[in-house]
Amino acid sequence: MTRLLLALLLTLFIQFANAIDSAPAFPDAARQERYELLIRQLRCLQCRSETIADSNATLAADLRRQVRESIAAGRTDEEILKFMTDRYGDYVLYTPPVKPVTWLLWGAPVLLIVIGGVWAGIVIVRRSRMPDNDSPDLTADEIDQGAS
Amino acid sequence: MWRYLIPVGLFAALVGFFFVSLHRDKETLPSPLIGKVAPAFQLSSLEDPAKQVGTGDFTGRPYVLNIWGSWCVGCREEHEVLLEIAKRNEIPLVGLNWKDERDAAQRWLRQLGNPYTETAFDPEGRAGIDWGAYGAPETFLVDANGTILHKHVAPMTIEIWEQEFLPRIRQAGAARP
Numbered sequence: 001m002t003r004l005l006l007a008l009l010l011t012l013f014i015q016f017a018n019a020i021d022s023a024p025a026f027p028d029a030a031r032q033e034r035y036e037l038l039i040r041q042l043r044c045l046q047c048r049s050e051t052i053a054d055s056n057a058t059l060a061a062d063l064r065r066q067v068r069e070s071i072a073a074g075r076t077d078e079e080i081l082k083f084m085t086d087r088y089g090d091y092v093l094y095t096p097p098v099k100p101v102t103w104l105l106w107g108a109p110v111l112l113i114v115i116g117g118v119w120a121g122i123v124i125v126r127r128s129r130m131p132d133n134d135s136p137d138l139t140a141d142e143i144d145q146g147a148s
Numbered sequence: 149m150w151r152y153l154i155p156v157g158l159f160a161a162l163v164g165f166f167f168v169s170l171h172r173d174k175e176t177l178p179s180p181l182i183g184k185v186a187p188a189f190q191l192s193s194l195e196d197p198a199k200q201v202g203t204g205d206f207t208g209r210p211y212v213l214n215i216w217g218s219w220c221v222g223c224r225e226e227h228e229v230l231l232e233i234a235k236r237n238e239i240p241l242v243g244l245n246w247k248d249e250r251d252a253a254q255r256w257l258r259q260l261g262n263p264y265t266e267t268a269f270d271p272e273g274r275a276g277i278d279w280g281a282y283g284a285p286e287t288f289l290v291d292a293n294g295t296i297l298h299k300h301v302a303p304m305t306i307e308i309w310e311q312e313f314l315p316r317i318r319q320a321g322a323a324r325p
Contacts (some may be wrong), residue, residue, distance in 0.1 A: 045177065045282030058247060059282060062273045087187075087280040089180040 025068045037076060038067050042084055043094050051094050152298070179280050179299045186213070186290045187278035194245045194253055199257035201242075201268040203294070211240045212321050213255035213288040214264070214304075215276060217248040218256040220284040225262050226303035233309055234263035239317055246276040246284055289313055292321040 026032040036053065042063060044055035052060040052067075063084070069078045084092045096102050152175075190202035214230060216223040238288060243264035245253045257267070258293050263277040264303070270276055281289065295315050300308055 059273075062277060064249075066277060086180060087277060088278075088282065089178055091177050 026071070029105075031071055034077065035067060035071055038071075038080060039064055041081065041093050041094050042067070045088055045092065155207075157270045164280055175299050177282065179296075181280050182299060183297050184296060185295050186288070186294050187274035187275070188276065189268060190271070191270055191275060194243070194250065194257075197250070199270075201266045202265040204268070205241070206242065206290070206298040206302055208292055208296055209240070210289070210291045210317060211242050213242045213279070213290060215244045215246045215279065215281050215284050215286040215288075217246050217284050218252040219248065222259075222283075223285045226285055226305070227263070227308055229304045229309065230263035231261050232306065233304070238264040238314070243277070244275060245269050246281060247271065247273040287313075 002148070018050040024032050025035050038107050039053040042050045042052045044057050044063070046059045047055050052063045059097055060146040066083070070083065075083075081093065090097055090099075096105060098101045098106055120145075186203055187202045190200060190204070192201035194203045212233075225265065230241060241264050243266070245267050248269075248271060250271070253267075253269070257264075273281075279286075285301075285303055286294055287300045287304055291297050297320060298312060300312060
């Protein structure tokens with residue numbers, strides 16, 4: 001029974017086992033590694049939220065072919081990425097390049113941590129300077145009332 | 149008291165940001181090719197495999213390049229508009245038949261009418277990649293010097309033609325010596 005369940009469960013993952021390019025693109029490990037790194041840096045323009053390594057779209061297949069042929073032709077990684085950005089713009093890069101227009105994008109995490117840290121510091125310092133008023137002093141009347 | 153307004157203000161700013169982004173066009177990617185020289189291609193003609201069609205054939209006059217395929221729904225949608233534009237005879241329409249089969253594409257033009265003065269056949273999609281195509285239909289306006297002036301992604305409509313293309317064609321035509 002558990003075996004059957006396990007088998008059923010595993011069928012859910014069949015699509016992940018279905019490699020996009022079943023055969024490796026290059027016989028040598030060095031070029032294959034470069035190829036795999038490059039196709040993970042390029043966006044599929046048809047499906048937008050996938051790299052061309054992960055996408056089944058026909059355009060992604062064409063761009064993979066382009067990368068494969070460029071590596072085979074001896075082009076450098078920079079040349080291959082430039083070929084893509086010349087045609088498709090920076091959007092084709094899965095990681096946006098650091099440029100004046102993307103400074104805010106790249107700087108935002110640091111900026112938010114700094115702002116949050118300063119703010120938290122101010123709050124902590126202020127609170128620690130407050131008089132400890134967990135047990136407010138009771139007036140004489142209140143003491144009398146409590147006693148009665 | 150005013151400090152309680154800070155989160156409210158931030159929230160309002162966020163809502164404003166989202167509202168503006170909601171109406172922004174996120175489908176159309178800006179093309180880095182605008183203002184650059186149109187990428188050259190030399191391909192066989194869709195109608196006649198023995199004949200060649202290349203960007204070199206059009207130098208010296210402005211033209212419109214329309215990237216299409218018989219598999220493309222948006223191309224079917226815009227076809228009537230392209231026929232109408234072709235009838236007006238304002239500028240030659242050049243077709244780039246992208247990632248298609250010759251039979252299917254020829255049948256398409258026979259059945260629906262042919263708005264193109266020439267159609268280049270690009271079954272492997274290499275010319276399409278050079279032009280930065282990511283989703284047919286795409287329409288480019290190229291001036292007499294071979295510079296790309298404008299690009300429209302998505303089906304062509306008469307409104308877009310008259311608002312985005314015609315003024316640029318007239319301007320380019322007037323600027324020519």
